[in-house]
Amino acid sequence: MAETTTKRKLPGSLEINRQLSQWLTINKNGTVDMRPGKIEIGQGILTAVRQIVAEELDVNIDRVKVTAASTPTSPNEGTTSGSRSIEESGVAFRYAAAEARELLLARAGVKLGVSIEQLSVNDGVVKAPSGATVSYWDVTSDDLLQREATGEAKPKAHTQHKIVGTGAKRIDIPAKVLGKPVYVQDMQTADLVHARVVRPPSQFAELLSVDIDDVKKMPGVVAVVQDGRFLAVVAEREEQAIRAQARLRRNAKWKEVAQLPEFNPRYLLARTPKTEVFSEKKGTPAQGKEFSAEYTRMFLAHASLAPSCAVARCDNGKYTVWTHSQSIYPLRVELAPALGVPEEDVVLHHVEGAGCYGQNAADFVATDAAVIARSVPGRTIRLQWMRDEEFQWEPFSSAMVVKTRATLSPDGFVTDWNMDIWSHGHGSRPGRVDGKSNLLAAWYTEKSLPRAPTGNPPLPGGGSHRNGVPIYDYPNQRVTNHLITDQLLCVSSLRGLGSQTNVFAIECSMDEMALAADVDPIAFRIRHLKDPRAVAVLEKVAQMAKWQPKEKGANNKGRGVGFARYKNAAGYMAMIAEVELGEQLRVTKIWSAVDVGQIINTDGLTNQIEGGIVQAVSFVLKEEVKYDRVRITQASWDDYPILSFTEVPDVEVALINRPELPPVGAGEGTQGPVAAAIGNALFNAAGVRVRDMPITRERIVAAAAS
DSSP: OOOOOOOOOOSGGGGTOOBGGGTEEEOTTSOEEEOOSSOOSSSOHHHHHHHHHHHHHTOOGGGEEEOOOBTTTSOOOOOOOTTOHIIIIIHHHHHHHHHHHHHHHHHHHHHHTSOGGGOEEETTEEEOTTSOEEEHHHHOOTTTTOSBOOSOSOOOOGGGOSSTTBOOOOSSHHHHHTTOSOSGGGOOOTTEEEEEEEOOSSTTOEEEEEOOHHHHTSTTEEEEEEETTEEEEEESSHHHHHHHHHHHHHHEEEEOOOOOOOSSGGGGGGSOEEEEEEEEEOOOOOOOEEEEEEEEEOOBOOOOSSOOEEEEEEETTEEEEEEOOSOHHHHHHHHHHHHTSOGGGEEEEEOOOSOOSBOOSHHHHHHHHHHHHHHSTTSEEEEEOOHHHHHHHSOBBOOEEEEEEEEEOTTSOEEEEEEEEEEEOSBOOSOOOSSOBOOGGGGTSTTOOOBOOOBOOOTTTOSTTTTOSOSSOOSEEEEEEEEEOSOSSOBOOBTTTTHHHHHHHHHHHHHHHHHHHTOOHHHHHHHTOOOHHHHHHHHHHHHHTTOOTTOOOBTTEEEEEEEEEGGGTSOEEEEEEEEEESSSEEEEEEEEEEEOSSOSBHHHHHHHHHHHHHHHHHHHHTOOOOBOSSSBOOOSTTTSOOOOGGGOOEEEEEEOOOTTSOOOOOTTTTHHHHHHHHHHHHHHHHSOOOOEESOOHHHHHHHHHO
């Protein structure tokens, strides 16, 4: 009877990409190539992972060269999302590099005639007790890492770290600051042609007729593409494509229908949901004062500073696409059936775009470009969306409604907590293989695929129910998710997913109950927490802001606190916001205390927290998608204002490093605590409780009058 062996489970993304050579190459020229499957979207992940590799190999960080993700050459690490890159890619590289170091030392030990334990390494130079040396570059070979990882090599203890935990310079910043062509929008080739898509006036519009003949005769036009309801133009120069797009738009006749919901998130309450109780505790019921409230948030756009772009070619029925998608491997899985070709006939290369956290239009524009390339084989197609397309056709973050009900005992403890969440799903990223599609163009071509329903990533990450379970210790608890599955607006992932609204509801409720209990809001939170790390960030932020117990606002100025542990499994973040109420609500300063376990790059982590805070303030004060019953009505920055430079608050961040603990992600954890801190600060300043986001002047006035 044949013996069966069970492979050791490997850490992070190494588990499904077990070949060491997928991750690293040790070169004879004194460099190390690393090939991450995660991609850079401004979060600094490639710099942090580079630090990990340099640390484990004992080489200078400048020797480590990073190759951008590409489906033929990179490990398949799925989607870069959920602040999971350090947990998945970072730990994979840590173990891969530790094993590569052992293999190199074994060879060096043979050359030097000593055991591995007697060797020391400095920047790739291996030294024996006798003083004799040999370098990695002397002993490496092409077959060194052509083997499966074992997971048996032990990474360094944190006490040995010299590179991890420092503020390494970001490798992606210099070229951007100097204006070098690093974005997919900047790509140029000798045979490049420019494309534009002509969208329907609204998503459910039916194409009645279109005249393409006179567009074909326009100067520079290479092709006019009509594939079902998918219309596009291709021209030699970009301005020619834009003029042809305008002509083709005028020549297309459409029939529109009114199918969009009311411009009010409470329309969700009237839909038919898929309901799931996902957290329940049953303790001893207690009498006390009851609190109930309803919180809402409008749809949000990604509002990327540059419209999405992709470059594509079709040669002999095979496709190559350059894209800023966060999901190059899942996108290939879904793009192939949309094009009607096998998956191996589609190659995707990641090239940075102009910033996005979540699924903006990157996957859509990549599909558009490939569909157009099919009609113009042998030419390189550059497709740039226009600003109005970006605002009207990208996936949005779903509107949400959250209802809370709680009981406060006479001695000032929450004894019962109920929370109900209504939302569309927050997961429509590509990767489906069930004959449906998450890709916009696939819904409009002649051989269209059915539109896939939105859903949620599974817990503990979750989607609409992310951070729906309070981290506080309540003896009775019931949390229910009401998932609305029908497609009205196109929705998917945006930074933080449902955590912003859920934490806003939980934390504003905590402040209301603290006030009723006559207990300081921070002390009230601490009395409901058993996790010492949670307590530590609250105490730290109070110290930073010189918080006074039960402090009162004055002269329309006030401060408030917000706290959460992202996904209840990642970073701890406590915020204190300072606001001033004048013609508009202004956030003047935010203090933040953060614990994400071991810190890899101190500067990178601080940058992520600062950027997340600024974006969260913009979400809370400014942002909402505008639409009527027929179409999205926003088309420019005038219609969708975001936080301006003059409105950015002063931000102070304190990092609590715990190098003995695993590192976790940070970038998305700011959204909920910032929203709650602002809501609570407004009440502290003016006695006005606004439970609907964005917190606009009109909503403040209405709340004050009620």
